[in-house]
Amino acid sequence: MRLSRYFIPVTKDVSSDEKMIASHKLMMQTGMMRQNAAGIYSWLPLGFKVLKKIEQIVREEMDRAGAIEMLMPTLQSADLWRESGRYDAYGPEMLRITDRHDRGLLYGPTNEEMITDIFRTYVKSYKQLPLNLYHQQWKFRDEVRPRFGVMRGREFYMKDAYSFDLDEASARVSYQKMFAAYLNTFNRLGVTAIPMQADPGPIGGDLSHEFLVLADSGESEVYCDKAVLDVPPPGEGFDFEDHDALIEEMEKRTKFYAATDEKHDEAAYAAIPADRQVKARGIEVGHIFYFGTKYSDPMKAEVQTKEGELTAIHGGSYGIGVSRLVGAIIEASHDENGIIWPDEVAPFGAGIISMKPDAEDCAAVADDVYAKLTAAGKDPLYDETSDRAGPKFGRMELIGLPWQVTVGPRGVKNGVVELKRRATGEKEDVSVEAAIARITES
RNA sequence: CGGAGUGUGGCGCAGCCUGGUAGCGCAUCUGGUUUGGGACCAGAGGGUCGUAGGUUCGAAUCCUAUCACUCCGACCA
Structure with a gap:
């Protein structure tokens, strides 16, 4: 995304x-x-x-x-609850509703x-x-x-x-x-x-x-x-x-x-x-x-x-x-x-920060990471906004996806991206392929 | 349900005491300068002040009612 x-x-x-x-x-x-x-x-x-x-x-x-x-359904008949005796026993925590025919309903608590x-x-x-x-x-x-x-x-x-x-x-x-x-x-x-x-x-x-x-x-x-x-x-x-x-x-x-x-x-x-x-x-x-x-x-x-x-x-x-x-x-x-989302429940498998979306070489690498992680089923969140570095890092950290891949001019020049594990804070510069592999293995 | 409190642009708040026609920060939009850790300059848009009555020449401000929400306690996936 x-x-x-x-x-x-x-x-x-x-x-x-x-x-x-x-x-x-x-x-x-x-x-x-x-x-x-x-x-x-x-x-x-x-x-x-x-x-x-x-x-x-x-x-x-x-x-x-x-x-x-x-x-x-969420709505239940009051009669059903009268059978078990809980209609009266449940108390004011049960939301009771009356329909247009004056029939008793309730929004089920269980x-x-x-x-x-x-x-x-x-x-x-x-x-x-x-x-x-x-x-x-x-x-x-x-x-x-x-x-x-x-x-x-x-x-x-x-x-x-x-x-x-x-x-x-x-x-x-x-x-x-x-x-x-x-x-x-x-x-x-x-x-x-x-x-x-x-x-x-x-x-x-x-x-x-x-x-x-x-x-x-x-x-x-x-x-x-x-x-x-x-x-x-x-x-x-x-x-x-x-x-x-x-x-x-x-x-x-x-x-x-x-x-x-x-x-x-x-x-x-x-x-x-x-x-x-x-x-x-x-x-x-x-x-x-x-x-x-x-x-x-x-x-x-x-x-x-x-x-x-x-x-x-x-x-x-x-x-x-x-x-x-x-x-x-x-x-x-x-x-x-x-x-810090546990891997299995994280809303996205990884976040990608494109540091310079306006620079062609950087954007190309970031796009590539995005395409590959998407293809690998990791459902990445791709930050290609023109915001400054601070808000981008802060926001990604706040959202707390398990992995963060930062693609910037510094790394691209050397053929690497920065891979960060949210849970431990560990960062390392690795190739795109290595980053994909690490994320995909997790 | 007992106790306390709050409702003012999207968000966070000031203004209320002592009535005079609404302001600040963030966010948003435009232009420019910036650009690896929450920038700067200039400009712009956006609010019937929770709602309904009342007092008054005039109410965000005072009075009454009402609704909503929050917090503290006793109860619960």
Whole structure:
């Protein structure tokens, strides 16, 4: 993309509010999004690209774990929620709407009822289980006090998956699959997300975990054993049908202490060797639950067993805050100069700065780099504007693409361009071919 | 929902106390000089001062109402 043809309203000045958290400020400065109302944002082209990249990674990892994608609407019928009893229970956070026929609707804060309704309509036999359906869709929760930009918006984009199993043992496996899939997902997104035992809700048991990304601005206080940070993710080759491996993936993390302030156990924490005690702040980016027959009972989501009996299915739900992750990733990965995008979610694979677009030789080399990186699928952002050096470097640094290629008269004379890695700040002069190769390998 | 505060060109702000017909910086446009780390000179465009009432000869400024947004606390992907 040529910067001069793109829509990316970068601004130096942003509100003087000192307390605004880094990610929100950076998203405003780089023109990733614009607030339209309290907790409601437009995603401008740069922000939208990142959102879509995260969505795609989440999709690939869900698919890999055997979940099946679909799409449910944002508006739901109030009647459906009366069936589960949550229409009254949910409270003022649910945005309720009335249509022209005076029928009750609501802007969905989540989709358990709707997916359960779909499930019960079509699935009648144990032979069709287990089943895991998911979608990525906008949600609305009428937060009392939205804040932190997209991290606590009222309208937000979420991946929510729902599993259906014949019994608890099978549901446990479905849960473990999601647990493993989440570890791979967050790893690919370039963040370290720690699973923590969460409040299991009315069902009880040990099957509810929150996944938190460590960041100073996080809303939750986090206590954990440093060792949990070093456990590697299951990895791409992981076999989701290997039940022993699934159990092991959970156990090798949950054996270490990790809890948010709500569940914190001072004694257990004190038992951790002092040099491994980590007290930090975290942002919740995922939450998984097993809830048994909480919805299938009142909504009669039943299947026939091998014996011909009707039995309520055992359900679980699994959320990832996709739009929140945009902010969370920035919180976890930025410096005083701007964002440092992890490779997989970067809006563009590389930035090209043409120092002298008016000089034919320089422009030719820059054009060449642009053409080659584009051909290599790296989707580069090409700054061929006539701005001065300062603003160009500053802007590219702020946007924080993984690689920067600077093409100027100095280097062109010697047959080299400057290649810079945003994360480390390392710079080196290399040939065009070498620069392309380095970027393409990453 | 309790407490505090703010609405003035695209953005950031001053002006309000003490009414007199709107200003500064950034950004934008034009011309020129510049050009490897956020340049300079000259000129230009752009605002019914959140909205609605009221007081007044006259309201951004005073009064009333209303809407929106922000921040601090209790709750949440």
